[in-house]
Amino acid sequence: MPAQAPGKPPGRPPTITDIAEAAHVSKSTVSLVLQGSPLIKAETATRVRGVADALGYVYNRSAADLRRRASNMIGTVINDLTNPFFAELLVGLERELADAGYVTLMAHTGEDLQTQERVLASMREYHAAGLILCPAFDTSPALLQQIRAWHIPVLIVVRPVGDESFDFAGSDNETGTFAATTHLAERGHRRIAFLGRVGGGPVYELRRRGFARAMRDHSLTIEDEWLIDIPPTREGGRAGIRQALALRSRPTAAFCYNDIVAFGALSELGERGLRAGRDFSIVGFDGIADGAHSNPPLTTISVDPARLGASAAQLLLTRLREPSSPPLRYLAQPQLIVRQSSGWAEGARATTVEPEALREPLERRTT
């Protein structure tokens, strides 16, 4: 602990040169010690370290970064932290990076392309060792090409952009949606709505495809009006349910683009005196923590966002180690978690006892 008087002005913080003097070695030696180099004799190293502590030395990364032409910062760009999915992803990401000795330079775009461009440029100035990008909607592949010219490793997360030549971590959207829809079909639902964006990009496309495939596999037709175009928000979920309930050939269940939409749906159902899982079935996608404690608890396709974040970090770290290996790719296999929001269709009867809802033992103190 430095013996710096609380009120006193800084007074020129010690540098490796100061340590070198005090320890009667050269600054090169000190530098090597601080880097944990095996070149230095063990006893010298401990002595130097002792002196450093005694002087209250603080490593100066600006200086090191300047000389090394690199930093230990990873720039992380998130499009919507308001969605717990991304918050949880970020948590997993940051933890993994910190464990590896990296520090997270974080920026939020709120889906704004200009902001996105600005923060990326800023991260470049700061010499970020790598970038993790959850691209905003409509991010152009051109931007990525540009970043590539910066010669700084980028990992795209969640939403694929551009060709397959970029490192990518995401989830298997088609398989996940297929599982979700199949689950509803197996519970006897024949009229199933899809609540989400039309033309919302590749992720939407894949989910819609999984939905269509599952319907086909169960010989169910899809009425056009069941594909309900809403923004992927809680508000959107509400609106989607309102629309769905007003349809001629009214669905008895809905797959929701993500958990947020599903929450909106649950809310709207509740306000109409309907209970999800009994009067109407809802399945979400993402597996955010809140889903275990919504009303009712949400059946969803879990991609385990925190784990996805951790994997993404791992991928980038691998890339940093192997700058010129072929594109890396990680697709989380999502998992169906059955909770109370999805039930049996009228007429169809449960032949077995419903499985108890899976409930995470997660226990975290908050606020």
Next chain:
Amino acid sequence: MPAQAPGKPPGRPPTITDIAEAAHVSKSTVSLVLQGSPLIKAETATRVRGVADALGYVYNRSAADLRRRASNMIGTVINDLTNPFFAELLVGLERELADAGYVTLMAHTGEDLQTQERVLASMREYHAAGLILCPAFDTSPALLQQIRAWHIPVLIVVRPVGDESFDFAGSDNETGTFAATTHLAERGHRRIAFLGRVGGGPVYELRRRGFARAMRDHSLTIEDEWLIDIPPTREGGRAGIRQALALRSRPTAAFCYNDIVAFGALSELGERGLRAGRDFSIVGFDGIADGAHSNPPLTTISVDPARLGASAAQLLLTRLREPSSPPLRYLAQPQLIVRQSSGWAEGARATTVEPEALREPLERRTT
């Protein structure tokens, strides 16, 4: 845009010296131009800027930071991003900092004191211009004294720690809770539970005090068993309701320590076939976005976390401008938002029409 070939090796990025040469000025001039100094003639400035763009120049902050002995990074330490309250806070924070030309070095502690200490030290090495700290539970004032000795401005957020000599941004917990409890009392509830931690630190104390004061003001007594000790999590909310409903003198309403707890409570009520707002009343605290779309929508005390974050950022920026002004302090005045989760007690009848639920017009695309 730099005309750098996509595959080619970097090849020594241009520096101000290169620009100086190309523009036939000194590097001092270039430096001044980049800083937007008024000392330089306008036409020279534009010419230099032109050359810089042409060469694909990128400002090197490591170098600048080394020389200036300072950076434009603000270290932000969050204890629990998993709680949307903090996620929204972070969003507000980051946006404000970015607008002011600062970049956010973000770390998540997950309430772990060791992690907290580690990341703070790391931010110090990176020469953060200032720190924003949402302290983990049981953060010792000693840690803050230590940081003070670093001579780097710190702003404490949400949870006060140590004496009043630190800059602080938070919300008026007592008044907020008072309003929440009053709301329940005015709706005819006489047996009101308090779901939260006992001994959970100053924030808990203040909320409990506001609760007690409101009860007293309405001549209501508080049975000990109504003070239900649960962790401030969704799980905790569930457990709290289970306990509450099992009590001899069973409450008809509950104030929840935060919105997360309230969500757990709503979930548990739902699973027991009870409807919040009709069979039992729930009020939360924080005003996170999800509250507008829970089932049912949540009555809560809103502190507008995003705005709190923005204010916090402003406070720190002020401090950076005025390093030695007296301690700054910002207490957000929380606001009661009445939605459907709180209703009239049995027997008490609504004499006026219930106000329409306030619903934010927020519309954000996600995932």
Next chain:
DNA sequence: AAATATGATTGGAACGTTCCAATGTTGGCA
């Protein structure tokens, strides 16, 4: 016409690291 003020530009020494090449210092071996 000299003196002074104002405006525009510049040299060069820092800032605190890293890392290459060089220098000592041992000890082993022929």
Next chain:
DNA sequence: TGCCAACATTGGAACGTTCCAATCATATTT
């Protein structure tokens, strides 16, 4: 005794900025 290898350590030139003091040109005042 001399030679070489292995081990420990070291000088010093970068890295790309900033900013002070100095210089040079031009305009204004006396």
